[in-house]
Amino acid sequence: xxxxxxxxxxxxxxxxxxxxxxxxxxxxxxxxxxxxxxxxxxxxxxxxxxxxxxxxxxxxxxxxxxxxxxxxxxxxxxxxxxxxxxxxxxxxxxxxxxxxxxxxxxxxxxxxxxxxxxxxxxxxxxxxxxxxxxxxxxxxxxx
Amino acid sequence: xxxxxxxxxxxxxxxxxxxxxxxxxxxxxxxxxxxxxxxxxxxxxxxxxxxxxxxxxxxxxxxxxxxxxxxxxxxxxxxxxxxxxxxxxxxxxxxxxxxxxxxxxxxxxxxxxxxxxxxxxxxxxxxxxxxxxxxxxxxxxxxxxxxxxxxxxxxxxxxxxxxxxxxxxxxxxxxxxxxxxxxxxxxxxxxxxxxxxxxxxxxxxxxxxxxxxxxxxxxxxxxxxxxxxxxxxxxxxxxxxxxxxxxxxxxxxxxxxxxxxxxxxxxxxxxxxxxxxxxxxxxxxxxxxxxxxxxxxxxxxxxxxxxxxxxxxxxxxxxxxxxxxxxxxxxxxxxxxxxxxxxxxxxxxxxxxxxxxxxxxxxxxxxxxxxxxxxxxxxxxxxxxxxxxxxxxxxxxxxxxxxxxxxxxxxxxxxxxxxxxxxxxxxxxxxx
Numbered sequence: 001x002x003x004x005x006x007x008x009x010x011x012x013x014x015x016x017x018x019x020x021x022x023x024x025x026x027x028x029x030x031x032x033x034x035x036x037x038x039x040x041x042x043x044x045x046x047x048x049x050x051x052x053x054x055x056x057x058x059x060x061x062x063x064x065x066x067x068x069x070x071x072x073x074x075x076x077x078x079x080x081x082x083x084x085x086x087x088x089x090x091x092x093x094x095x096x097x098x099x100x101x102x103x104x105x106x107x108x109x110x111x112x113x114x115x116x117x118x119x120x121x122x123x124x125x126x127x128x129x130x131x132x133x134x135x136x137x138x139x140x141x142x143x
Numbered sequence: 144x145x146x147x148x149x150x151x152x153x154x155x156x157x158x159x160x161x162x163x164x165x166x167x168x169x170x171x172x173x174x175x176x177x178x179x180x181x182x183x184x185x186x187x188x189x190x191x192x193x194x195x196x197x198x199x200x201x202x203x204x205x206x207x208x209x210x211x212x213x214x215x216x217x218x219x220x221x222x223x224x225x226x227x228x229x230x231x232x233x234x235x236x237x238x239x240x241x242x243x244x245x246x247x248x249x250x251x252x253x254x255x256x257x258x259x260x261x262x263x264x265x266x267x268x269x270x271x272x273x274x275x276x277x278x279x280x281x282x283x284x285x286x287x288x289x290x291x292x293x294x295x296x297x298x299x300x301x302x303x304x305x306x307x308x309x310x311x312x313x314x315x316x317x318x319x320x321x322x323x324x325x326x327x328x329x330x331x332x333x334x335x336x337x338x339x340x341x342x343x344x345x346x347x348x349x350x351x352x353x354x355x356x357x358x359x360x361x362x363x364x365x366x367x368x369x370x371x372x373x374x375x376x377x378x379x380x381x382x383x384x385x386x387x388x389x390x391x392x393x394x395x396x397x398x399x400x401x402x403x404x405x406x407x408x409x410x411x412x413x414x415x416x417x418x419x420x421x422x423x424x425x426x427x428x429x430x431x432x433x434x435x436x437x438x439x440x441x442x443x444x445x446x447x448x449x450x451x452x453x454x455x456x457x458x459x460x461x462x463x464x465x466x467x468x469x470x471x472x473x474x475x476x477x478x479x480x481x482x483x484x485x486x487x488x489x490x491x492x493x494x495x496x497x498x499x500x501x502x503x504x505x506x507x508x509x510x511x512x513x514x515x516x517x518x519x520x521x522x523x524x525x526x527x528x529x530x531x532x533x534x535x536x537x538x539x540x541x542x543x544x545x546x547x548x549x550x551x552x553x554x555x556x557x558x559x560x561x562x563x564x565x566x567x568x569x570x571x572x573x574x575x
Binding site for chain 2: 005007009010011016037039041042044046063064065066067069098099116
């Protein structure tokens with residue numbers, strides 16, 4: 001159920017983002033989804049890629065600070081109110097979203113949203129119990 | 144005008160014979176009462192009665208700041224605690240401050256020397272002295288306060304901070320003399336401008352500024368913005384506090400060091416050898432009248448040179464050229480002494496943080512700013528912004544708690560701080 005996400009610490013200076021993507025590109029790693037959180041001093045680039053292990057290795061080799069986190073990909077009806085219905089379920093069950101971002105590709109007719117929770121297992125339980133499709137990790141990288 | 148005509152204008156031979164007599168007495172006293180000195184004199188193979196001339200001072204061992212820390216808190220006191228009437232302290236490397244104690248006579252001496260300093264700066268009885276040095280463990284506030292009272296001036300014990308109130312009091316009470324750090328005076332000028340107060344039009348005529356290094360350019364700026372004479376004062380708590388040396392308003396060229404109470408020497412900081420007259424090096428001071436905590440050949444780490452030529456003001460005491468740096472890595476940030484090793488100890492105590500850091504000091508407008516750059520590593524990194532921001536604020540808070548200085552913390556990528564072969568460049572000071 002879980003998807004591996006890698007996060008990279010990026011100082012707020014020009015060229016760093018380009019450097020990350022260059023390193024990944026040279027190793028034939030394809031980026032499937034991304035989100036960049038930034039402050040005035042630094043940013044955190046979060047990526048879902050088609051080959052997490054290679055990505056981690058080459059980034060570390062290039063002295064980036066990287067870590068791996070588990071997130072989940074959730075199918076969201078691609079219609080007004082679609083995301084809201086899922087967030088309401090989470091809210092009712094006291095599940096806190098740390099952050100989320102949209103996946104580029106669609107799964108069937110649905111949009112895909114990546115969620116980061118403190119407690120992933122509880123979140124998966126609640127979502128599946130409510131009939132929400134949580135995508136398998138392998139499926140996400142193949143979308 | 145001279146406060147103590149007799150002593151401030153003593154002929155050189157008279158100063159030197161007084162110094163010798165007082166040095167001999169001090170050496171006798173510390174040898175008899177302070178185990179640290181008895182040991183260090185014995186180790187150097189010298190007894191107090193071997194001191195026959197002033198040149199024999201060079202045979203005595205140095206006292207270092209580390210010696211004060213090693214003897215924390217009262218180990219270097221030369222009198223029983225019941226004779227100590229005041230205790231001050233300055234910030235220390237590992238959280239332990241450097242402690243100094245004053246007897247009743249020490250306080251009287253300090254007041255006398257501050258009164259001399261005020262008068263040398265052009266202040267008199269009848270002046271309203273606005274004392275914005277901090278009151279507390281720091282020697283600045285109370286040191287200036289007692290001197291101002293001794294002078295017979297009206298002293299306003301403002302202490303630091305609360306700048307709008309400072310300006311209101313200055314306007315309403317008719318302050319004529321301002322005592323604070325040089326950077327704070329410019330900060331006050333800035334606030335005055337924001338508040339629409341014509342600070343140039345106030346009654347201030349003299350500012351006595353110290354506790355941090357400042358340039359001639361800064362002096363010109365202060366004199367222009369505040370419309371007063373800006374006078375440099377020298378002091379350090381280990382030796383006395385403010386009032387060890389002062390510029391005279393007549394020459395504004397070098398700081399007279401009160402040679403009837405202190406013997407200044409200039410040494411090569413590498414070899415420890417005394418340098419020929421007039422050469423630039425590290426200032427070493429021996430106190431020759433202090434009772435509470437007399438110090439023999441204290442290494443100030445301040446770089447200057449001694450000017451012995453007569454001064455136009457009539458004072459015969461030697462002058463220190465305005466300080467031009469330090470022989471160690473101490474930084475003075477908004478009047479607070481900061482050693483990079485202190486920052487290092489803070490970082491070292493936070494789990495996961497590696498002590499790869501760099502300190503960037505800037506002068507932003509008129510205030511010093513300190514940025515601490517810390518490398519993020521796999522242990523401290525998180526995919527959540529709030530975790531990293533929490534780390535920054537923890538570092539900021541612990542530095543503030545230990546050193547009393549506010550800084551910015553900037554997390555940087557690993558290996559972005561240059562590693563050098565020898566000593567890492569920990570500090571980039573862009574204030575010059």
